Amino acid sequence: MNETQWRVTFEIYRQKTGQPAHFDKFVMDVDPDEYVLDVVERIWAYNDRSLTFRHACHHSTCGACGMRVNGVEKLTCITPIREVARNGGQVRIEPLRNFPVLSDLVVDMSDFYLRLDDVKFSQVASLQDACLPFERKQQVREDGRYERLVDCLECGMCISACPVALTTPEYLGPGVLAAAQHAYQQSRDASLLDQVDDQDGVWRCHSAYECTAVCPSNVDPGWRIMDLRKDILRHQISKIFSRRGPSR
């Protein structure tokens, strides 16, 4: 083996419906600069055609290939082998946590998508609104004529990394709360605040910021949840004063 070819053992989580989970090992000759997803695809193509996993774009736009690589949530299409292994080492690949496993590395994300719909998540925003407010905006037009896809890929990695989501299925989760914050930022629709002002909404977050740490797309769910709390407090305080107003 040389600098352009490593031998790495891939331990891959396997589980089919109703069967116990186990790990299968595949010893692969890899280029350290190729991506984890490339090797998973090769394992499927040449070693085991029954391996199931999700992937589509191969350039971190679709968010389909989120998996846990050595215990950390990664978009495998942009994770080079060199970043997660060494020559002669091992890479463990598991499905995302906190979602039911459908088959091997494929998890059921339907609840997550439905919750995104509930908070009126918009996949498109004006150039101004698509960024985080504190970000240096590179593409802004004053007339707001142009739009772009928002940063969230709906990969679900933030929910997998969240320690609170481990124990509370009812918790909306960082991705959904970030989407609610984004929707509120665009629409100022107060019903969104009422929707997430709940023990299973913004107040369930315990500030571990793992969501922000694993987000591959600069969404910063941790910041957005805290911003949402601020908006809720502001909204509640303004409601108190507006109630007092007419009685004077």
Place this chain on the structure above:
Amino acid sequence: MKNEPDSTNFLRWFDPRNRNLGTLAFILNRITALGLTLYLFLHLIVLGTLARGPEAYDGFIKLAKTPVILFGETLVIAAGIIHGLNGIRIALNSFGIGTRYQRQIFIGLMVIAAGCIAIFVKSMFFSH
């Protein structure tokens, strides 16, 4: 491996492997909170000895001055300081203050916590 959210997964809260500083803060907050809650119950039980007369209370005070109990008290003080200072970080963040710098705030507060704990240790074990 249990993959779905479940209340029985709570032991995995305490697994810091492959996670970031935020998880360490999360774990510290949980451990210190549990420790302080346990201490509250022990404290109430000890206060109950007051009702059993002066001898029982004096006996407890003698026990309280032993190194093992002093070490336990140091842990309680450390837990109180860590939990309180970490709580300040969480409260500030919840008002939208310093959210982007929560790591640095956590490190700064834990340095302060270490200093405060060192002062308490010195005064409890080395000042007599």
